[in-house]
Amino acid sequence: MKIELTTMTIQSAHEALVRGDFTSRALTEAVLEVIAAKNPEINAFAEVFDDALAQADAADARLARGERAPLLGIPLAIKDNMLFIGHKASSGSKILEGYVSPYTSTAVERLLKAGAIIVGRTNMDEFAMGSSSETCAYGVVKNPLDVSRVPGGSSGGSAAAVAMDSVLGSLGSDTGGSIRQPAALCGIVGLKPTYGAVSRYGLMAMGSSLDQIGPFARTVDDVEALFSVIAGKDPLDGTSIEDEDKPYVLPKHSYRIGVPESFVNMEGVDDDVRERFSSMIEMLKNAGHTIVPIEMPTLPLALAIYYILMPAEVSSNLARFDGVRFGLRKEGAKLLDTYMQTRGEGFGAEVRRRILLGTYVLSAGYYDAYYNKAVLVRRKLTDEFKAILKDVDLIATPTSPSPAFKIGEKTADPLKMYLEDIFTVSANITGVPGISVPNGTVVRDGKDLPVGIQFMADHFHEPYLFGIGKDVERLSK
Ligand code: GLN
Numbered sequence: 215m216k217i218e219l220t221t222m223t224i225q226s227a228h229e230a231l232v233r234g235d236f237t238s239r240a241l242t243e244a245v246l247e248v249i250a251a252k253n254p255e256i257n258a259f260a261e262v263f264d265d266a267l268a269q270a271d272a273a274d275a276r277l278a279r280g281e282r283a284p285l286l287g288i289p290l291a292i293k294d295n296m297l298f299i300g301h302k303a304s305s306g307s308k309i310l311e312g313y314v315s316p317y318t319s320t321a322v323e324r325l326l327k328a329g330a331i332i333v334g335r336t337n338m339d340e341f342a343m344g345s346s347s348e349t350c351a352y353g354v355v356k357n358p359l360d361v362s363r364v365p366g367g368s369s370g371g372s373a374a375a376v377a378m379d380s381v382l383g384s385l386g387s388d389t390g391g392s393i394r395q396p397a398a399l400c401g402i403v404g405l406k407p408t409y410g411a412v413s414r415y416g417l418m419a420m421g422s423s424l425d426q427i428g429p430f431a432r433t434v435d436d437v438e439a440l441f442s443v444i445a446g447k448d449p450l451d452g453t454s455i456e457d458e459d460k461p462y463v464l465p466k467h468s469y470r471i472g473v474p475e476s477f478v479n480m481e482g483v484d485d486d487v488r489e490r491f492s493s494m495i496e497m498l499k500n501a502g503h504t505i506v507p508i509e510m511p512t513l514p515l516a517l518a519i520y521y522i523l524m525p526a527e528v529s530s531n532l533a534r535f536d537g538v539r540f541g542l543r544k545e546g547a548k549l550l551d552t553y554m555q556t557r558g559e560g561f562g563a564e565v566r567r568r569i570l571l572g573t574y575v576l577s578a579g580y581y582d583a584y585y586n587k588a589v590l591v592r593r594k595l596t597d598e599f600k601a602i603l604k605d606v607d608l609i610a611t612p613t614s615p616s617p618a619f620k621i622g623e624k625t626a627d628p629l630k631m632y633l634e635d636i637f638t639v640s641a642n643i644t645g646v647p648g649i650s651v652p653n654g655t656v657v658r659d660g661k662d663l664p665v666g667i668q669f670m671a672d673h674f675h676e677p678y679l680f681g682i683g684k685d686v687e688r689l690s691k
Contacts, residue, residue: 217244219379224288224436227382231277231287238277238287242270242331245289248380249334255361257353258374260294262334263301269331276329284439286329291375291384294335295342296427297416298322305418306338306350306368309560310541319416320451321385321427321444328443333381336371340562341532342392342420344368345634348625349564356621359401360661363618366396366634369430373400376430383431383440387417389424390520391614391638394650397430398613398666401652403437403683404430406638408673409645410455412441413448421527422453424520424642434651434683441676460674465681471498471669472508472606480514482633483615486656490665491612494653497689498682506606512595516640519595521632522575522588523643528565529572535560567628596644603646603672608682611637613650613666617658637668646670649679651686 215235230236246262253259266289273287292298295305297315304310322332339349347355347370355370357363358378365374369386373396376384386393388406397404405428412427419425429440448454473495478488499505537543537556544555561569575584602609614634624631641648650666657663667686671678 217241219244219248222382223433224284224382224431224439225433227288228284228286232282238270238273238331239267241287242266242289242333245333245380248378252358252378252380255356256358256374256378257355258336258371258378258380259291259334260304260337260352260371261302263332266331266333273329273331281329283328285325285443287331288383289331289333289381290325291333291336291372291381292322293369293372293384293386294338295387295418296322296385298332298335301335303335303418304352305342306340306352307560307562307565308351308542309535309556313541317416320413320448322416324444324446325385336369336375336384338371339368340565341418341528342368342387342389343528343564343568345391345395345631346619346624347371347396348621349562351562354621357400357618360618360663362620363663364399364621366399366614366618368392370396372430373397373402373404376400376402376432383429383436385427385440385444386430387420387425387427388642389420390524390642391635393428393430394638394648394666394668395614395634397650398664399618401664402430402432403434403652404428404650405437405441405676405679406641406648407441407445407676408647409642410453411445411647411674411676413451413454415448415450419531421524422531423527424524426642434649434680434687437649438680463675463677465677466607468502468504469607469678469682470504470506470605471495471682472506472602472609474510474513474609474611475507477510477513478611482636483612484617484656487612487616487665490654490656491667494667494686494689495610498685501685501689503685508602508606508609510598510602512591512598513640515591516595516643517632517636519588519591519643520635520639521571522584523592525568525572526576526585527572529569529576532565532569564628592643595640599640599644599646607671607675607678609670611668613637613668617656617663617665641670646673647676647679649683651683652690653686654690
């Protein structure tokens with residue numbers, strides 16, 4: 215049977231593997247061929263692992279023994295900031311060039327146990343800082359739908375890998391939108407799980423109180439399948455939540471959907487992106503959901519809070535890259551010179567900018583003015599979410615204010631780049647889950663470019679996100 219990767223989903227591949235239409239080896243070979251053909255231009259992959267086919271053979275042996283699991287034999291990719299023992303991981307940074315993982319992250323371990331094939335690692339903004347995959351030390355990632363444009367970021371490689379019809383799914387990490395925004399810009403589905411739902415063990419930290427690993431795939435069903443494999447309590451991550459402490463949540467038939475209207479209507483959101491959003495909300499209403507206009511006065515502050523808390527955590531997390539413990543070392547006359555030369559040469563401009571910002575907001579003279587205030591407003595925003603989510607099941611917004619932008623368009627102006635995260639950061643600040651689902655296209659330079667719709671729900675209410683996501687898929691057909 216011919217392997218048609220342009221339309222294949224994890225679900226359909228699983229059924230075909232079980233029927234014996236093709237083997238995991240044949241499927242993986244087909245994926246590797248696509249990567250060989252397209253990656254030189256797209257640059258989604260930093261590396262294709264040389265044991266991919268050996269993994270596929272092991273999966274075929276498990277299939278032949280009658281083992282059945284949704285991911286058994288399915289080729290996937292992981293972001294370059296996740297450890298996989300014996301394989302390189304560089305977080306898109308020169309400072310970790312050649313670094314080899316000494317152990318495997320829990321999320322990747324769970325994929326492997328489930329029988330997935332980890333084909334390779336994907337390019338990303340350096341240490342996950344960016345919205346365009348342009349700060350990657352190993353070259354810019356291009357959007358497979360229009361190679362003059364960015365795929366979004368920071369998990370742009372993981373999104374592009376799926377969108378270029380190679381792997382059937384991938385993992386990204388999301389600290390302020392890095393799964394949902396690239397999913398939107400590449401026309402696929404991306405989930406940022408509830409904080410504590412997926413173990414961060416073996417994920418290189420950016421902002422530890424914000425980071426979550428989550429899946430990308432073509433369909434909501436596939437994202438759900440990936441999430442159910444990687445989620446769960448992990449004793450190796452103290453912030454992962456015990457399964458018995460999570461609410462038992464089932465999807466509903468119809469939802470109360472809150473729309474923060476003044477926020478969605480603010481300046482800076484492209485008119486046609488807003489129109490796509492409104493027309494989907496209208497369709498959801500006609501399909502039987504209840505639309506509730508909501509006011510969330512603290513929501514516009516989310517971006518400001520994020521750009522104080524995140525750099526503060528970044529400055530602390532990245533202190534470990536000192537030329538002594540990991541990766542690059544630029545020997546100086548004194549130890550301090552070694553630190554300064556290693557970090558000066560190893561880190562790119564965006565990473566250095568954030569370390570500087572972070573140390574500034576944490577410094578004795580400014581701690582109360584910035585960091586402490588941001589912590590207080592974070593609490594206020596979380597309370598606001600909690601209160602609203604007692605009344606509505608879901609909060610809906612566009613995923614990002616514009617479709618994929620041109621490579622280079624926003625690099626000169628970091629503030630413009632930071633605005634990309636306006637709709638996504640609040641889920642990380644409050645810890646709630648968020649999903650981006652494709653919601654049609656808008657035209658730029660005569661090309662159809664995808665946009666996403668985002669839904670957020672209360673902590674551990676991912677089933678609601680999958681439920682509404684499938685409705686959006688049905689209505690978009
Ligand atoms: N684009 C955001 C930033 O630059 C989010 C990054 C992320 O989620 N890793 O910080």
